Amino acid sequence: MTKVAIISIGNELLNGQTTDTNASWLAGRLFEMGIPTVGGWTVPDETGRIVQALKAACGLADIILVSGGLGPTDDDLTRQAVADHLGVELKFHPELLQQLEDFFAKRGKVMAETNRCQVYIPVGCDILDNPIGTAPGFCAARDDVLIAVMPGVPVEMKRMFNEQVVPRIQKNHTGPVVASGKVRCFGPGESDLAQKLGNLMDRSRNPLINCTCSCGEILLHIIAQAENREIAAAMVEDDKKMLFALLGDWIYGYDDQSLPQIVGDLLRKTGRTIATAESCTGGLIAKLLTDIPGSSDYMSAGWVTYSNDAKISQLGVPERLIMENGAVSEPVARAMASGAVQKSGADIGIGITGIAGPGGGTEEKPVGLVYIGVCLRGQCFVEECRFPATNRDFVRYRSALAALNIVRLKLGI
Amino acid sequence: MTKVAIISIGNELLNGQTTDTNASWLAGRLFEMGIPTVGGWTVPDETGRIVQALKAACGLADIILVSGGLGPTDDDLTRQAVADHLGVELKFHPELLQQLEDFFAKRGKVMAETNRCQVYIPVGCDILDNPIGTAPGFCAARDDVLIAVMPGVPVEMKRMFNEQVVPRIQKNHTGPVVASGKVRCFGPGESDLAQKLGNLMDRSRNPLINCTCSCGEILLHIIAQAENREIAAAMVEDDKKMLFALLGDWIYGYDDQSLPQIVGDLLRKTGRTIATAESCTGGLIAKLLTDIPGSSDYMSAGWVTYSNDAKISQLGVPERLIMENGAVSEPVARAMASGAVQKSGADIGIGITGIAGPGGGTEEKPVGLVYIGVCLRGQCFVEECRFPATNRDFVRYRSALAALNIVRLKLGI
Numbered sequence: 001m002t003k004v005a006i007i008s009i010g011n012e013l014l015n016g017q018t019t020d021t022n023a024s025w026l027a028g029r030l031f032e033m034g035i036p037t038v039g040g041w042t043v044p045d046e047t048g049r050i051v052q053a054l055k056a057a058c059g060l061a062d063i064i065l066v067s068g069g070l071g072p073t074d075d076d077l078t079r080q081a082v083a084d085h086l087g088v089e090l091k092f093h094p095e096l097l098q099q100l101e102d103f104f105a106k107r108g109k110v111m112a113e114t115n116r117c118q119v120y121i122p123v124g125c126d127i128l129d130n131p132i133g134t135a136p137g138f139c140a141a142r143d144d145v146l147i148a149v150m151p152g153v154p155v156e157m158k159r160m161f162n163e164q165v166v167p168r169i170q171k172n173h174t175g176p177v178v179a180s181g182k183v184r185c186f187g188p189g190e191s192d193l194a195q196k197l198g199n200l201m202d203r204s205r206n207p208l209i210n211c212t213c214s215c216g217e218i219l220l221h222i223i224a225q226a227e228n229r230e231i232a233a234a235m236v237e238d239d240k241k242m243l244f245a246l247l248g249d250w251i252y253g254y255d256d257q258s259l260p261q262i263v264g265d266l267l268r269k270t271g272r273t274i275a276t277a278e279s280c281t282g283g284l285i286a287k288l289l290t291d292i293p294g295s296s297d298y299m300s301a302g303w304v305t306y307s308n309d310a311k312i313s314q315l316g317v318p319e320r321l322i323m324e325n326g327a328v329s330e331p332v333a334r335a336m337a338s339g340a341v342q343k344s345g346a347d348i349g350i351g352i353t354g355i356a357g358p359g360g361g362t363e364e365k366p367v368g369l370v371y372i373g374v375c376l377r378g379q380c381f382v383e384e385c386r387f388p389a390t391n392r393d394f395v396r397y398r399s400a401l402a403a404l405n406i407v408r409l410k411l412g413i
Numbered sequence: 414m415t416k417v418a419i420i421s422i423g424n425e426l427l428n429g430q431t432t433d434t435n436a437s438w439l440a441g442r443l444f445e446m447g448i449p450t451v452g453g454w455t456v457p458d459e460t461g462r463i464v465q466a467l468k469a470a471c472g473l474a475d476i477i478l479v480s481g482g483l484g485p486t487d488d489d490l491t492r493q494a495v496a497d498h499l500g501v502e503l504k505f506h507p508e509l510l511q512q513l514e515d516f517f518a519k520r521g522k523v524m525a526e527t528n529r530c531q532v533y534i535p536v537g538c539d540i541l542d543n544p545i546g547t548a549p550g551f552c553a554a555r556d557d558v559l560i561a562v563m564p565g566v567p568v569e570m571k572r573m574f575n576e577q578v579v580p581r582i583q584k585n586h587t588g589p590v591v592a593s594g595k596v597r598c599f600g601p602g603e604s605d606l607a608q609k610l611g612n613l614m615d616r617s618r619n620p621l622i623n624c625t626c627s628c629g630e631i632l633l634h635i636i637a638q639a640e641n642r643e644i645a646a647a648m649v650e651d652d653k654k655m656l657f658a659l660l661g662d663w664i665y666g667y668d669d670q671s672l673p674q675i676v677g678d679l680l681r682k683t684g685r686t687i688a689t690a691e692s693c694t695g696g697l698i699a700k701l702l703t704d705i706p707g708s709s710d711y712m713s714a715g716w717v718t719y720s721n722d723a724k725i726s727q728l729g730v731p732e733r734l735i736m737e738n739g740a741v742s743e744p745v746a747r748a749m750a751s752g753a754v755q756k757s758g759a760d761i762g763i764g765i766t767g768i769a770g771p772g773g774g775t776e777e778k779p780v781g782l783v784y785i786g787v788c789l790r791g792q793c794f795v796e797e798c799r800f801p802a803t804n805r806d807f808v809r810y811r812s813a814l815a816a817l818n819i820v821r822l823k824l825g826i
Contacts, residue, residue: 006455008453013437013440013453014440014449014450014451014452014453015440015441015444015449015450016437016438016439016440016441016442016443016444016445017441017625018437019432019433019434019437020432020433020436020437021432023433023455024426024429024431024432024433025429026429027426027427027428027429028428028429028430029429030429031428031429032429036427036428037427037428037429038427038457038462039427039454039455039456039457039462040421040426040427040453040454040455040456041452041453041454041455042419042436042452042453042454042455043452043453044451044452049451049452056469212430276696276717278696278699281700281703282699282700282702282703282704282708282712282715283689283691283696283697283698283699283700283703283715283717284696284700285696286691286695286696286699286717287694287695287696287697287700289695290694290695290696290717290719291695291805291806291809293770293771293772293805294772295695295719296719296720299695299717299719299720300719300720300722300723301716301717301718301719301720301722301723301727302695302696302715302716302717302718302719303714303715303716303717303727304689304696304699304703304712304714304715304716304717305714305715306703306708306709306712306713306714306715307709307712307713307714309713309714309758310713310714310757313756313757314714314727314756314757343726343727344723344726344727345722357706358706359706359707392704392706393704396704
């Protein structure tokens with residue numbers, strides 16, 4: 001059975017400057033392909049140590065994924081180390097030099113002499129092109145072990161892996177083929193959801209369904225094994241449909257969709273605009289909505305009304321409401337949402353007021369208490385939420401997602 | 414010379430579910446103490462593989478930091494593996510069982526029988542208390558090698574390391590003592606700053622000064638070696654003063670201060686309030702300002718005016734200005750900032766308009782072009798910025814920090 005080992009190379013990974021995100025990204029991609037990662041090594045830019053790690057990795061796995069140490073400076077030693085491990089020389093590739101010179105020329109620069117070392121590749125290796133960086137990668141196949149060497153820059157490594165290494169792995173990979181997909185839920189608690197899923201989460205089921213939670217979002221990861229790719233992919237699609245039938249509007253999206261993106265899509269599809277009036281979230285909801293390119297199509301206006309004065313003067317919240325109920329209250333959330341609609345002319349208004357902490361909580365109104373108002377078609381709804389007072393960032397982010405989820409539900413049906 | 418090796422244990426690190434942040438955090442802490450990390454291993458929850466990694470690590474380093482695999486379930490095998498490596502048995506600790514039962518009782522729960530395995534510790538090891546979790550750690554000292562075993566949960570690991578492992582390392586650590594500090598700059602380009610620093614960045618200098626850049630911020634890391642802690646700390650303080658004399662208001666803060674926090678402190682100190690009028694940043698500046706607890710003291714109001722209509726109706730930007738110059742222009746940024754001041758009554762107004770991308774750019778007004786207006790004491794300034802069009806998040810975050818930095822400079826003097 002195919003097994004993978006991952007080697008991450010670079011002094012910056014061993015002095016705390018850089019967290020190695022490449023290794024977990026690669027492990028996750030392989031997991032989705034049904035191939036287990038059996039070990040990871042982090043080694044400095046030292047030839048001897050790299051060779052040592054390659055040797056140890058080859059003893060455990062038949063696919064070795066290496067990243068880092070392909071730059072142009074003296075401490076980039078991965079090329080030499082892999083050549084040493086394979087017992088071959090480095091070979092100069094004039095066609096790569098031309099590509100590299102072109103790469104710099106396109107950017108109006110002249111290649112520095114130091115970059116020349118990047119086009120020396122161990123003899124007998126396939127070259128992996130790097131269309132977005134200076135360091136080409138390479139691939140060695142020997143004794144049924146595949147060694148793929150990629151740059152450390154995450155964006156370059158990911159593209160090279162997806163486009164050039166994955167096809168090679170799939171060619172070598174024997175055993176069942178795997179396909180995967182994600183179902184994204186917002187609304188229920190983890191235990192409510194687990195109860196609904198029942199024995200669908202059995203560890204022996206195929207497809208396997210994994211469940212992880214973060215900030216109110218529940219992510220279901222479907223992993224199907226089958227004799228070929230088409231069957232595995234069809235099993236994932238069937239499970240998505242089955243989960244939709246079971247979980248209904250708890251599901252907001254699939255695969256890599258985000259809640260702000262889904263809300264944006266719904267707004268665009270229904271031709272509606274939105275306005276936000278934020279107290280405790282302080283602009284975060286507007287920020288999340290406008291993270292999405294093209295959000296100017298539906299984002300009408302936003303207010304950050306932290307002070308009572310701003311709530312009164314900018315949104316027209318009656319002073320009396322604040323005096324009688326406090327700024328963190330159901331009527332004020334409602335008045336903020338309806339003020340946002342009236343002042344902006346948007347179709348939908350969000351009004352949000354709460355206590356993000358760490359200070360400002362009382363017994364009656366503790367940290368984590370948040371009122372979310374949503375106005376739509378002349379109707380206003382307010383939801384009282386009591387989030388765990390984990391920390392300020394958590395309460396604010398959880399509140400913002402909850403508000404977007406209410407908009408999704410109101411728009412979706 | 415003291416050297417460290419780090420072993421991270423857990424299947425979740427090898428299937429992409431969890432990125433190992435413990436290893437880089439530990440490496441960073443050790444780097445600050447002047448102790449190099451020479452290698453890292455990621456291993457699954459398998460006794461044999463853990464023993465193998467311990468053996469390899471002991472061949473390279475004299476301090477071995479292990480995290481993970483101390484939980485109560487069947488796949489938590491680190492205790493047994495360390496005992497195997499040391500050639501000793503596991504020993505039951507009744508006093509730890511009492512602590513664990515108390516831990517659950519305090520939370521209104523009864524300890525499950527499965528947790529009993531957590532109080533079995535290899536014979537001859539010192540116990541490391543875990544006041545915030547169920548898994549105690551432990552420490553073995555043998556043949557001049559120190560092995561510290563900690564839980565994988567980052568918050569528990571960090572506290573245990575800082576409070577109980579660091580003193581043990583310092584006791585064992587021979588050679589010079591190290592102190593470190595950070596100087597945070599915003600404004601200059603990396604090459605301008607490097608030129609000013611000149612030979613202060615020599616790799617042989619003591620204190621050593623390292624430089625890293627991210628999103629316009631330049632972080633200078635000062636690392637001083639001396640015969641004792643007091644002298645090393647004084648060397649860091651001297652360098653901070655020297656850098657302040659050299660770099661002046663390029664420096665916005667020290668150590669772990671953030672730009673929004675520094676701006677908040679300045680606002681509070683000068684008794685001023687602030688209002689934001691955001692187009693391209695879509696609420697991000699307000700979000701950053703209100704990330705800081707207590708920001709209601711100075712955050713007056715914020716507007717997200719994505720559309721021309723909102724700029725006109727909410728901020729009173731003259732329609733003519735937009736028609737004549739376009740929404741992304743110097744006069745509109747100025748009018749937005751002054752509108753924010755007029756509508757909110759705040760002392761300071763920020764107005765920001767630009768092209769965050771990926772779409773919407775033209776030859777004349779490319780993605781990355783941002784105008785930042787700041788009004789203060791009746792005076793309005795506008796800065797034209799042309800940021801690299803790396804991606805939407807980068808342009809927005811870079812713009813927000815640049816706006817906060819202008820406020821800092823206007824307030825600071």
